[in-house]
Amino acid sequence: MRILKSSFAVVERRAEHAVKFFYSHLFWHNPGIRALFPVSFEDMERQRDRLFAALTHVIAHLENESLLPYLRDLGRDHRKFLVGPEHYAAVGSSLLAALAEASAGAWTPQVEKAWSEAYQVMADAMTAGAGASEDPPWWDAEVVRHLQYGQDIGVLTLRPHAPLPHLPGQYVSVSSDRVPTTWRTYSIGNAPRADHTLDLHVSRIEQGRLSPALVRDVQPGEMLRLGAAGGQLTFRRADRPVSLIAAGTGWAPIRAMLEDLAQHPPDQDVRLFVVARDAAHLYDRPLIDEYAAAFRWLGVTYITPAPGQHRNQATDRLATALSNRGLWPDQDVYLSGPPLFVDETSYLLEELGARPGRIFYDSAPAAGRGHGPGGRPLGFGEWFLNRPSPHWHNPSGRAPREY
Ligand SMILES: Cc1cc2nc3c(=O)[nH]c(=O)nc-3n(C[C@H](O)[C@H](O)[C@H](O)COP(=O)(O)OP(=O)(O)OC[C@H]3O[C@@H](n4cnc5c(N)ncnc54)[C@H](O)[C@@H]3O)c2cc1C
Ligand code: HEM
Structure with missing residues (x-):
């Protein structure tokens, strides 16, 4: 353990070089494997970050009992990338070659043995997870409705070829033949239904690879691929008041939880905060108003800038609304929205007294985050103001267009 941790500390300092070496080595010695990975350079960069994030996670959790279940699920989920047991040895030898290269003089036979054994443990757990899973490698799902x-x-409604088990608040990874080998995660916007259909709420990122295709191009009748549902943002029933905070399409998992609460009403009071950059952007407002009128346990606060006001005003309004809510130490809080919104709001909530263990959200890998000038992360205010070319829409408040 000690050897691995100190060796990883050396490699981490040269992570960029190590990962470039790893992929060059892997693709040079196994040209066929290249086809499994995304084509674009940007995606490869993201993959680079993910690989190191995964290795960091593994090294940090070596002694933790949660590591094996994590690896088994990772192996199960790798089947959708068309990864089979035969690929693990190739990845292992390229990883070792890259680690040796990045460690230079610090690469001793002892260090090599420690890494080789650790990789074998990871690969065994992943292949075991893949082999033991009763789930299909992915679900083919037909688009049955597309609202824009x-x-x-x-908002896409999908009918998977076989029931896809999920809990309210979870997400699935999604891929389309329009953008081969590209997978992105989207929250499921509904509680489980008898007909097993699923809704995804997709927000178009201007320069994005998958989201523009999902929002603009995908047609009813077309097939998508879905991975197994995952995520920690599921409702914990406890005898405490609840706050649900959603921004943008972060509304999707919160809607799924609310649908579930509507079917099994809670004893405690639930306050929903819905944040949007303008009133026209509250695309599910009719449903939310209906729920607010029907359920006494539910209160709703909409947060948008006042008409004609700077969007940044919404940030201040959220902070004020949250401080007015009060009682934070006694509550469970469910938070969903763009990663930096989640980071900054959870920070604010802790300042207000909410307990870190009672703030639930799914954190995204750092690689998918928006970046401000000079590569630094966008702050919440900046995210609101400067998200790439937002065409915030539907000013007339017309009904959505159906394809
Ligand atoms: C757990 C989880 C649940 C998610 N649920 C949803 C959901 O329900 N609905 C939804 O629309 N999205 C959701 N996402 C985000 C989604 O997975 C994709 O990241 C998003 O659709 C962008 O993918 P893309 O291929 O279009 O863009 P990419 O090709 O991945 O990105 C293109 C560029 O845009 C930047 N970028 C990516 N996202 C943002 C952003 N939000 N703001 C500013 N810049 C950005 C990237 O850094 C990159 O430079 C979720 C993400 C996670 C981790
Ligand atoms: C110990 C072994 C491995 C670890 C820890 C690991 C880790 C990861 C992680 C964390 C991701 C991101 C998952 C996601 O976004 O859903 C990923 C994606 C991926 N992995 Fe692995 N992996 C391993 C082995 C392999 C092997 C053997 C292959 C086969 C070539 C492989 C191919 C891929 C592909 C194609 C992707 C998707 C790339 C993308 O979407 O950008 N991995 N891996």
Whole structure:
């Protein structure tokens, strides 16, 4: 353990070089494997970050009992990338070659043995997870409805070829033949239904690879691929008041939880905060108003800038609304939205007294985050103001367009 941790500390300092070496080595010695990975350079960069994030996770959790289940699920989920048991040895030898290269003089036979054994443990757990899973490698799902709200938001209803088990608040990874080998995660916007259909709420990212295709191009009748549902943002029933905070299409998992609460009403009070950059962007407002009128346990606060006001005002309004809510130490909080919104709001909530262990959200890998000038992360205010070319839409408040 000690050897691995100190060796990883050396490699981490040269992570960029190590990962470039790893992929060059892997693709040079196994040209066929290249086809499994995304084509674009940007995606390869993201993959680079993910690989190191995964290795960091593994090294940090070596002594933790959660590591094996994590690896088994990772192996199960790798089947959708068309990864088979035969690929693990090739990846292992390229990884060792890259680690040796990045460690230079610090690469001793002892260090090599420690890494080789650790990789074998990871690969064994992943292949065991893949082999033991009763789930299909992926679910083929037909698009049965496509609603578009303005330019930027699409709500897709999908019918998987076989039931896809999920809990309210979870997400699935999604891929389309329109953008081969590209997978992105989207929250499921509904509680489980008898007909097993699923809704995804997709927000178009201007320069994005998959979201523009999902919002603009995908048609009913077309097939998508879905991975197994995952994520920690599931409702914990406890005898405490609840706050649900959603921004943008972060509304999807919160809607799924609310649908579930509507079917099994809670004893405690639930306050929903819905944040949007303008009133026209509250695309599910009719349903939310209906719920607010029907359920006494539910209160709703909409947070948008006042008409004609700077969008940044919404940030201040959220902070004020959250401080007015009070009682934070006694509550469970469920938070969903763009990663930096989640980071900054959870920070704010902790400042207000909410307990870190009672703030639930799914954190995204750092690689998918928006970046401001000079590569630094966008702050919440900046995210609101400067998200790439937002065409915030539907100013007329018309009904969504159906394909
Ligand atoms: C757990 C989880 C649940 C998610 N649920 C949803 C959901 O329900 N609905 C939904 O629309 N999305 C959701 N996402 C985001 C989604 O997975 C994709 O990241 C998003 O659709 C962008 O993918 P893309 O291929 O279009 O863009 P990419 O090709 O991945 O990105 C293109 C560029 O845009 C930047 N970028 C990516 N996202 C943003 C952003 N939000 N703001 C600013 N810049 C950005 C990237 O850094 C990159 O430079 C979720 C993400 C996670 C981790
Ligand atoms: C110990 C072994 C491995 C670890 C820890 C690991 C880790 C990861 C992680 C964390 C991801 C991101 C998952 C996601 O976004 O859903 C990923 C994606 C991926 N992995 Fe692995 N992996 C391993 C082995 C392999 C092997 C043997 C292959 C086969 C060539 C492989 C091919 C891929 C592909 C194609 C992707 C998707 C790339 C993308 O979407 O950008 N991995 N891996």
